[in-house]
Amino acid sequence: MAVKLPIYLDNHATTPVDPRVVDAMLPYFTERFGNAASRNHSFGWAAEEVVENGRAQVARLINATPKEIIFTSGATESNNLAIKGVAEMYREKGNHIITQVTEHKAVLDTCKRLEKYGFEVTYLPVAKDGRIDLDDLRRAITPKTILITIMYANNEIGVIQPIEEIGKIAKEKGVFFHTDAVQAAGKIPVDVQKENIDLLSISAHKVYGPKGVGALYVRRRNPRVQLASIIDGGGHERGMRSGTLNVPGIVGLGKAVELAQNEMPEESARLRGLRDYLKDGLFARLDDLFINGSMIHRLPHSLNVSFAYVEGESMLMGINDVAVSSGSACTSATLEPSYVLKALGVGEDLAHTSIRFGIGRFNTKEEVDYVIKRVTDVVSRLRELSPLYEMAKEGVDLSKMNWKPA
Amino acid sequence: MAYSDKVVDHYNNPRNVGSLSKEDPNVGTGLVGAPECGDVMKLQMRIHPETQVIEEAKFKTFGCGSAIASSSLATEWVKGKTVEEALAIKNTDIVRELSLPPVKIHCSVLAEDAIKAAIGDWKKKAGVEDTAAESTSAGH
Numbered sequence: 001m002a003v004k005l006p007i008y009l010d011n012h013a014t015t016p017v018d019p020r021v022v023d024a025m026l027p028y029f030t031e032r033f034g035n036a037a038s039r040n041h042s043f044g045w046a047a048e049e050v051v052e053n054g055r056a057q058v059a060r061l062i063n064a065t066p067k068e069i070i071f072t073s074g075a076t077e078s079n080n081l082a083i084k085g086v087a088e089m090y091r092e093k094g095n096h097i098i099t100q101v102t103e104h105k106a107v108l109d110t111c112k113r114l115e116k117y118g119f120e121v122t123y124l125p126v127a128k129d130g131r132i133d134l135d136d137l138r139r140a141i142t143p144k145t146i147l148i149t150i151m152y153a154n155n156e157i158g159v160i161q162p163i164e165e166i167g168k169i170a171k172e173k174g175v176f177f178h179t180d181a182v183q184a185a186g187k188i189p190v191d192v193q194k195e196n197i198d199l200l201s202i203s204a205h206k207v208y209g210p211k212g213v214g215a216l217y218v219r220r221r222n223p224r225v226q227l228a229s230i231i232d233g234g235g236h237e238r239g240m241r242s243g244t245l246n247v248p249g250i251v252g253l254g255k256a257v258e259l260a261q262n263e264m265p266e267e268s269a270r271l272r273g274l275r276d277y278l279k280d281g282l283f284a285r286l287d288d289l290f291i292n293g294s295m296i297h298r299l300p301h302s303l304n305v306s307f308a309y310v311e312g313e314s315m316l317m318g319i320n321d322v323a324v325s326s327g328s329a330c331t332s333a334t335l336e337p338s339y340v341l342k343a344l345g346v347g348e349d350l351a352h353t354s355i356r357f358g359i360g361r362f363n364t365k366e367e368v369d370y371v372i373k374r375v376t377d378v379v380s381r382l383r384e385l386s387p388l389y390e391m392a393k394e395g396v397d398l399s400k401m402n403w404k405p406a
Numbered sequence: 407m408a409y410s411d412k413v414v415d416h417y418n419n420p421r422n423v424g425s426l427s428k429e430d431p432n433v434g435t436g437l438v439g440a441p442e443c444g445d446v447m448k449l450q451m452r453i454h455p456e457t458q459v460i461e462e463a464k465f466k467t468f469g470c471g472s473a474i475a476s477s478s479l480a481t482e483w484v485k486g487k488t489v490e491e492a493l494a495i496k497n498t499d500i501v502r503e504l505s506l507p508p509v510k511i512h513c514s515v516l517a518e519d520a521i522k523a524a525i526g527d528w529k530k531k532a533g534v535e536d537t538a539a540e541s542t543s544a545g546h
Contacts (some may be wrong), residue, residue, distance in 0.1 A: 273532060311444055313470040318418055328444060349441035385423055385474065387448035387466040403440035
């Protein structure tokens with residue numbers, strides 16, 4: 001069967017909306033367009049009803065109750081609200097926040113802003129496998145610590161943090177625990193009760209829902225978490241997030257997480273199979289490949305590989321009918337290679353050669369076959385062009401060379 | 407990022423890929439850049455000892471498409487030129503020819519450095535007095 005090009009294999013960045021989600025959303029743009037805050041007519045009631053249905057669907061995904069779900073514009077807003085909201089509400093209690101170095105910028109930059117306002121932030125390091133050390137976390141907690149914010153799974157390398165253990169430590173120490181679960185929710189089981197999570201961010205567009213809508217779980221009891229709002233106005237979402245609710249978006253988010261939850265056992269097994277098939281296919285055909293991050297504690301659909309001696313952007317240019325992303329500096333606006341890979345201790349030379357593959361619901365084995373072939377061809381061709389590959393094959397130790405950067 | 411047609415052409419059909427023997431007294435080798443910075447160029451030229459005409463040029467490059475194109479173009483340009491003419495090639499000429507965006511200018515700088523480094527190496531080997539062969543490296 002011929003594959004349709006281009007192939008999308010960048011499902012950590014975003015996912016296509018599932019047609020079943022689109023179908024669920026459509027009536028709420030036109031016939032049922034009401035404002036969920038309109039309490040005095042049927043248009044408003046209909047909107048309110050589906051919003052509450054969406055809240056229940058999100059709650060079910062993470063084993064929460066519907067009242068604990070706040071709708072937002074996406075996970076960046078959820079992360080901002082969780083961290084800034086706790087910081088402001090509990091600043092009398094303490095001014096210390098703990099996070100870790102491979103967080104998404106939505107968490108790191110939020111923490112950096114709080115530092116400007118007098119908060120102290122500890123950025124825990126990660127080991128070579130991409131995970132934090134729990135003893136580091138225990139040692140970092142002080143009487144001033146009010147929040148631990150550690151992502152569930154990383155967006156670049158797919159590595160899953162020891163969430164249940166972190167939750168246990170946070171509970172013991174009486175510190176709130178927020179997790180950015182954007183990459184994990186809907187992909188692997190997430191349980192805020194079992195894992196003692198107090199705040200959790202999710203986004204619709206990472207789980208085959210629409211862009212521009214997400215949610216924040218805010219624990220209501222044992223312990224109750226209160227948040228200062230960052231967007232003020234009509235007092236929607238129990239005062240924590242004002243703004244007219246995105247009704248079609250919420251319908252889409254709800255439907256997307258419902259599908260993800262129902263299909264998770266089957267889907268995660270299928271994606272894991274394709275991911276491992278991709279990995280094995282590449283490793284069987286090419287030498288000098290390196291996996292970035294733990295292969296054990298990893299999302300099933302996720303693979304991050306460094307193709308030594310081949311610069312990432314030139315590789316993307318060669319496989320231009322396959323959408324993936326690279327940790328190479330040349331693909332970023334800052335000209336710095338991936339800070340995530342750097343934190344793992346991956347050398348900058350190898351960081352420049354890294355490619356992230358994210359397999360999704362709509363990818364097929366035929367597509368993965370095509371990708372294996374394309375990547376193998378391009379890497380082989382570019383290695384013929386690479387002075388580093390030539391030198392390495394001649395036995396030159398590249399780390400001992402006296403390089404002359406431009 | 408969108409590439410110019412010329413960059414795409416050099417990337418897909420790089421000219422003069424390969425290596426020349428470093429043992430050859432008439433071959434000058436320039437190796438510039440660093441793996442940590444994401445680009446390394448190796449440019450080699452075989453230069454006629456009397457006429458100082460560059461008879462052959464080969465390159466290998468680790469780097470983005472613009473780096474590959476810049477070095478491929480450099481080999482095309484230096485071939486048939488005298489050493490003096492080759493040293494007159496400026497990175498801005500490469501930028502213009504390949505329509506490189508500002509973020510890719512360093513690729514052209516690296517190509518100019520590679521030309522100068524290769525000629526400098528040849529001069530050292532051949533015992534030619536070095537006048538202007540010092541690399542113009544200005545830090546990364």
